[in-house]
């Protein structure tokens with residue numbers, strides 16, 4: 001696999017475990033990514049939902065931004081990063097065929113920000129069944145600020161879910177959860193059936209991360225359809241969950257503003 005962004009052994013590790021940690025970016029590239037994410041973080045909320053989406057959560061220190069979505073049409077650097085870089089070449093290898101960007105988000109998890117209940121991503125992704133995501137760490141993602149935790153080798157099937165669309169408690173308790181600390185500029189790939197969760201940010205440092213999701217191009221270029229469907233579902237159903245709604249499943253534990 002000469003010239004390949006990842007080795008055959010890494011593809012095999014991903015296929016066996018459902019996740020893979022890679023180090024594709026130089027310190028200079030990482031610094032650029034940090035700048036770009038800070039730019040999007042400061043964009044005003046578009047209440048008409050005709051451009052990017054910004055989401056907020058309540059913390060003990062007041063409301064804070066918790067997520068941005070649909071930002072690549074409005075940011076060239078991030079668009080190139082997510083659609084024509086080492087990331088797309090890696091997604092092709094992990095999917096075993098040509099990939100296309102399905103959706104993108106930034107989770108900010110600022111100090112005091114909430115974690116995510118144990119879940120698989122697949123139930124939140126309509127129209128496609130072959131997809132892979134990664135977490136590009138913008139800040140060091142560590143135990144104290146709510147790094148991801150994964151379960152190895154449990155990405156074969158959809159697991160039993162609770163009423164929020166998260167993994168049922170009795171199943172969660174039987175799993176061996178493994179925290180994966182990811183340094184700024186490192187990338188954690190995970191299969192859309194890989195069980196994962198994360199705790200709150202109990203530190204004084206942000207834990208920002210970009211999460212692009214790629215699907216097999218053979219299933220179509222569905223990014224616009226995904227965001228249209230998400231908006232439709234958010235508009236058609238009231239959120240009475242007591243949590244901030246950021247996803248088509250109720251995995252985010254953030255308090256509403």
Ligand SMILES: O=C(O)CCC(=O)C(=O)O
Nearest residue numbers: 107116146148196198251
């Ligand atoms: O950012 C995190 O801590 C978890 C993210 C996640 O699992 C999600 O957004 O579905």
